[in-house]
Amino acid sequence: RSRKVLRLRGRRQSMSSEIVAVQRRAAAALLGAIVGDAAAQTSHWNYDRAKFHAKLKAAGRFETPEFFAANSFYTVTSGKNTCYGEQMLALAAHLAAHPTDPLSATSRAKLVDRLEAAFDGASAYGPWPVAADAPKPTLPIPGPWRHGSIKGFLDNLRAGKRDIPECGSDDSQGDCV
Template sequence: MFLGPRQMATVAERAVGSIIGAAVADAAAQPMHWIYNPDRLKEVLSDLEPSPEFRPESANPFYKRSTGEQTCYGDQAYVLLESLSRCGDVDVADLTKRYYEFFGPGTVYDLPLNDPYRQKGGPKAILPINGPWRNGSLKAFMRNVDAGKEETGSETDCQMDGVTKLAPLVAMFAGRPEMLHKVEAAVRVTQNNDTCVAVTLAAARILEHFIMNGPDPNVLDVVVDQLKDPKRQNPQDLENAVIAQLRQVKDSLSKTSQELIPAVYTNT
């Protein structure tokens, strides 16, 4: 449903919109995913501006999927959405099973370069591969499941998987006191890393605020105040570091991506 500028979406509409928006955004960006060279990215974008989304042909230097398909991050969100839909709650056993079945042996992700047991120092990879990319957290997750470990998430991976797949979780639990606990439980299935969890929970607070209240240019200040509240839900030891990161983001809002990458945000 299209909402005009004078109309206001309901909480339910914003919740559904967050799931759809995240899925569309992931598919729209997938053909240009993981282009780390700024000059190459500028070249790729040169004939697409001002509408770079859904590039007809992949320019991804690591893997190739058809335009419209998801990255491994979007696919994780889909599996999470399916589990929540079927179980009505965060069911760690069900989610673990679904992740393994979706990304594991015999799937489109089961390619030689994606082998979770591939040894370093072997033959040099020929990139991009023809198919999706199984990233580090998923490989560690698979090894942990194969080893029969109770805690299946990677203890070292703190990439953006948690943030990019949280929309279904926040959409289901927004406004409920257990929301952050549910997000943490789901994230630790594949990323049992405290830094990853702390950052993902901050992102969950931001999305929850938008779902419950609609657009708000002061959302970063709101979330910083929440993180400083001694009575906050699900406190984390690393939240002071997250507050510093959010303040850095706020200070950077007036700058262009060219000014910020890679000078400020170096690992992007």
């Protein structure tokens, strides 16, 4: 009997240390993703690779492109996150607030509320929806950019679709809002 108890105790400790190791890797991956997002934000959405590489080379930054200002869509302070990073932060905050059951109906509703607050008209992203007669903004806009998936999500909320997955946008971006 004592051998069995010792084996169980050892297994529990082993499982506990495995769980801690997985949690640490997950936290490190999240931190890396958030820092990487911030490092790339200033050069977000550069679709012409040759042109972007030429800018980097001209600035002597080809080997160190992080935090290189070349974003032609929006301007935020260097080190701030993109809307994708903001989504990761909102999701991380949600998971921390609901560690035991982050996907229950109540928790999902709170996640929708959290994402809405992060991107709605009262957020740093500015008014939403934008008035139909508003002039098209001059690029780059000052402040953060709401991409299509976020806009679709907010539109779905305005249409009364507040449950996951119905509130999500129907575009093909991988952020799944």
